[in-house]
Amino acid sequence: KNEVEQSPQNLTAQEGEFITINCSYSVGISALHWLQQHPGGGIVSLFMLSSGKKKHGRLIATINIQEKHSSLHITASHPRDSAVYICAVRTSGSRLTFGEGTQLTVNP
Amino acid sequence: NAGVMQNPRHLVRRRGQEARLRCSPMKGHSHVYWYRQLPEEGLKFMVYLQKENIIDESGMPKERFSAEFPKEGPSILRIQQVVRGDSAAYFCASSGRGSMNTEAFFGQGTRLTVV
Numbered sequence: 151k152n153e154v155e156q157s158p159q160n161l162t163a164q165e166g167e168f169i170t171i172n173c174s175y176s177v178g179i180s181a182l183h184w185l186q187q188h189p190g191g192g193i194v195s196l197f198m199l200s201s202g203k204k205k206h207g208r209l210i211a212t213i214n215i216q217e218k219h220s221s222l223h224i225t226a227s228h229p230r231d232s233a234v235y236i237c238a239v240r241t242s243g244s245r246l247t248f249g250e251g252t253q254l255t256v257n258p
Numbered sequence: 259n260a261g262v263m264q265n266p267r268h269l270v271r272r273r274g275q276e277a278r279l280r281c282s283p284m285k286g287h288s289h290v291y292w293y294r295q296l297p298e299e300g301l302k303f304m305v306y307l308q309k310e311n312i313i314d315e316s317g318m319p320k321e322r323f324s325a326e327f328p329k330e331g332p333s334i335l336r337i338q339q340v341v342r343g344d345s346a347a348y349f350c351a352s353s354g355r356g357s358m359n360t361e362a363f364f365g366q367g368t369r370l371t372v373v
Contacts, residue, residue, distance in 0.1 A: 192366035
């Protein structure tokens with residue numbers, strides 16, 4: 151079992167829909183990152199969380215340390231949000247451990 | 259500030275050749291991390307370097323792979339005698355402190371294809 155599990159693996163939505171991507175982890179962490187990767191492109195850091203909730207534009211990220219769970223929400227989704235969203239946790243030392251990613255497709 | 263710069267963006271090598279991947283961290287950052295993304299797989303940690311030091315190389319394959327981050331110049335990930343299984347996207351990230359509890363700044367990646 152992976153230390154970081156994301157769901158769903160694939161998600162298709164219509165433009166304007168509210169989207170939730172989930173991340174569960176099985177180890178103690180000091181921080182959790184949400185990343186975005188476009189096809190053939192680089193990786194962009196969206197959020198870094200150690201507790202609570204953060205908001206940036208239409209994106210909201212929450213984390214529940216006791217339940218070892220985080221969610222990434224996208225409000226009023228748009229086709230340009232189509233990308234792979236990756237959850238990553240910092241466990242020990244300096245390394246990040248990544249989930250397998252969620253492929254999001256938003257249709258117009 | 260141009261961010262984390264990786265070059266080349268695409269690299270094609272024949273089996274048995276050497277591949278050199280370069281990463282220039284963000285200005286003011288002295289910590290570099292290399293990650294590998296195999297086709298259809300998630301990202302995996304390879305190595306963490308600080309200027310002139312390897313801090314954690316627990317994710318590096320034991321043979322053919324090496325990394326350095328000299329006092330001057332970019333960090334280099336070197337793969338000797340490449341094989342088809344080395345084909346992957348290699349990403350570099352940098353931080354200003356020795357902790358990924360800071361924001362993670364990633365480069366665009368180098369896509370290595372071994373033919």
